[in-house]
Amino acid sequence: MQPQTRDWLEGLRGWAAAERQRRPQPPAWPPAERAVLAAALVTWLDTEAPSLLAERAADGAGDPDPAVVITTGPAGLAALEEILGRDDPLCGQWRERSVCVTEREYRLWCIRHPDPEHQRHVNHWSWIKTRVPEERWPAFARWPLGPGEAYWLHRTGTTGAGRERRLCHLWKWTGAAAVLLKPAIDEGVTGLVG
Secondary structure, three states, rough: OOOOOOOHHHHHHHHHHHHHHHOOOOOOHHHHHHHHHHHHHHHHHHHHHHHHHHHHHHHHHOOOOOOOEEOOOOHHHHHHHHHHHHHHHHHHHHHEEEEEEEEEHHHHHHHHOOOOOOEEEEEEEEEEEEEOOOHHHHOOOOOOOOOOOOOEEEEEEEEEEOOOOOEEEEEOOOOOOOOEOOOOOOOOOOOOOO
């Protein structure tokens, strides 16, 4: 990692930590949301990220060893903190080169310290929309809900490592568990890719 990349990453880490001190967010998410995000993040770190970063290094665009910024919500922050805190090779490999922040923290940091062409970093996002408005539900009629159930949309993607990737997975929340209904759905909403 080049020195300016490391400085950018360390600056984001410090700034995000200070933001969370000023604006603490109590965990208000079900454990199932954290579990879904944890599984997705471990899979991404273990299988997708290495190949994406190898592609980026081969392209010769920007720092060949970029910082990895993972944007998510409170459940994802908790999941990644636990994952990176583990004492195993996968976690150690990512601990120094990555940071997990909210979308708000990332956007505000990039306004102050832009990296518009992703010269210094790759951004991976993984978050769950747990409150899908009922007017959207007819689009998911092929996967009906039972009483008291609700749809979740897990949005994930990566930019800064070649071609941008975006996916959306349809889940249902039963009130006790999250159940994957359909991976890689087409949301069918104008203006959204996924």
